[in-house]
Amino acid sequence: MIKVGIVGGTGYTGVELLRILVHHPETELKVITSRSEEGVRVDDMYPNLRGYTDLAFTVPDADALGECDVVFFATPHGVAHALAEEVLNSGARVIDLSADFRLKDVPTWEKWYGQEHGAPGILPEAVYGLPEVYRSDISKARLVACPGCYPTSVELGLIPLIEQGLIEDQLLIADCKTGVSGAGRGAKVGSLFAEAADSFMAYGTSGHRHLPEIRQELKAAAGGKDINITFTPHLAPMIRGILATLYAQVPGQKIEDLQKIYEERYANEPFVDVLPAGSQPATRSVKGSNVCRLALHYHEDTGQVIVLSAIDNLVKGSSGQAVQCMNIMFGLEESMGLQHVALMP
Numbered sequence: 001m002i003k004v005g006i007v008g009g010t011g012y013t014g015v016e017l018l019r020i021l022v023h024h025p026e027t028e029l030k031v032i033t034s035r036s037e038e039g040v041r042v043d044d045m046y047p048n049l050r051g052y053t054d055l056a057f058t059v060p061d062a063d064a065l066g067e068c069d070v071v072f073f074a075t076p077h078g079v080a081h082a083l084a085e086e087v088l089n090s091g092a093r094v095i096d097l098s099a100d101f102r103l104k105d106v107p108t109w110e111k112w113y114g115q116e117h118g119a120p121g122i123l124p125e126a127v128y129g130l131p132e133v134y135r136s137d138i139s140k141a142r143l144v145a146c147p148g149c150y151p152t153s154v155e156l157g158l159i160p161l162i163e164q165g166l167i168e169d170q171l172l173i174a175d176c177k178t179g180v181s182g183a184g185r186g187a188k189v190g191s192l193f194a195e196a197a198d199s200f201m202a203y204g205t206s207g208h209r210h211l212p213e214i215r216q217e218l219k220a221a222a223g224g225k226d227i228n229i230t231f232t233p234h235l236a237p238m239i240r241g242i243l244a245t246l247y248a249q250v251p252g253q254k255i256e257d258l259q260k261i262y263e264e265r266y267a268n269e270p271f272v273d274v275l276p277a278g279s280q281p282a283t284r285s286v287k288g289s290n291v292c293r294l295a296l297h298y299h300e301d302t303g304q305v306i307v308l309s310a311i312d313n314l315v316k317g318s319s320g321q322a323v324q325c326m327n328i329m330f331g332l333e334e335s336m337g338l339q340h341v342a343l344m345p
């Protein structure tokens, strides 16, 4: 059995990791941390887990974490910087759900996250945890940096066009909508029921920290050529889910050919579902599941392709993708413990 530790077990991604891992046949949860809930039983705080775990929260301790085979960091930015190296030195592998190791360029990270990079020494070995692109590197990694939720939806939606060289000098548009759980479990005015439940708004319009991450990965898909993209996130009155509406100009194409590009690119991917062209993937069709649902629309008169990309931010956008990476790192069946049918409605 793989011994698992979770740092940040009371947050939304931490408890989603728990929901997935209590059904995973090859893992045993050993440590789950919370500084504010030390000593509280996990199932007292999350009654949906009654009968599945008798663990209690403990404060983060590098020695206890180092006895695990793998440690997930489901924590705010900066926490994995402080602890990951010590945990790695104890022989455990690290899967970080935060943004601490996603950006390869330290000054870029410091600019967007507004703090000093706390672990530049181990950054070069971090592998970006998008299995559809980096599966082979993930299988050999000690340190995996899970992609952000928005970047997962945007990158899976645009990479097939970019890899085909169909995106020449142009400004791509990523118009993305997310639910309130994306902001985490901490109390914030913007997450209050009266603020978010009956409203719809854009935010981060002057620049969101996921933009450099999206640019880094689209550039890699383009073989090192800069890809220009504008990204606007929106907060929608829902709890979970992301719908990315992606616009590109690809004149002179046929929808059948574009569809074929996507179907072939993702033919062997267990968690990317290319719907028939013209479909409308809804966030509820992926709620609770690790699947990204994509659909293409093409306007022959303008040459505009619209790619719709739907994920659950807490599953394919974070905890599910993290477990997918763990399965790859430990040589397990990639979909082990992740074959959830979406929750309806």
Ligand SMILES: NC(=O)C1=CN([C@@H]2O[C@H](COP(=O)(O)OP(=O)(O)OC[C@H]3O[C@@H](n4cnc5c(N)ncnc54)[C@H](OP(=O)(O)O)[C@@H]3O)[C@@H](O)[C@H]2O)C=CC1
Binding pocket: 007, 008, 009, 010, 011, 012, 013, 014, 033, 034, 035, 036, 037, 060, 073, 074, 075, 076, 077, 079, 097, 098, 099, 147, 148, 149, 181, 182, 183, 184, 185, 186, 313, 314, 317, 318
């Ligand atoms: N929510 C989402 O949709 C997504 C989130 N992410 C990323 O995953 C990470 C976790 O997000 P989320 O679950 O939403 O966050 P939450 O705010 O819901 O939870 C944060 C967790 O981290 C713990 N924590 C906070 N500060 C520290 C610290 N200094 N040291 C140790 N533990 C700490 C908290 O417990 P306590 O304070 O009791 O120790 C809590 O359990 C973030 O980096 C986020 O950006 C990534 C993709 C999607």
Ligand SMILES: CC(=O)N[C@@H](CCC(=O)OP(=O)(O)O)C(=O)O
Binding pocket: 097, 098, 099, 147, 148, 149, 150, 178, 179, 180, 181, 182, 183, 184, 210, 233, 235
């Ligand atoms: C609604 C809301 O606030 N969403 C978050 C989503 C990002 C997130 O969860 O952070 P990661 O970088 O770790 O993926 C935001 O825009 O910051």
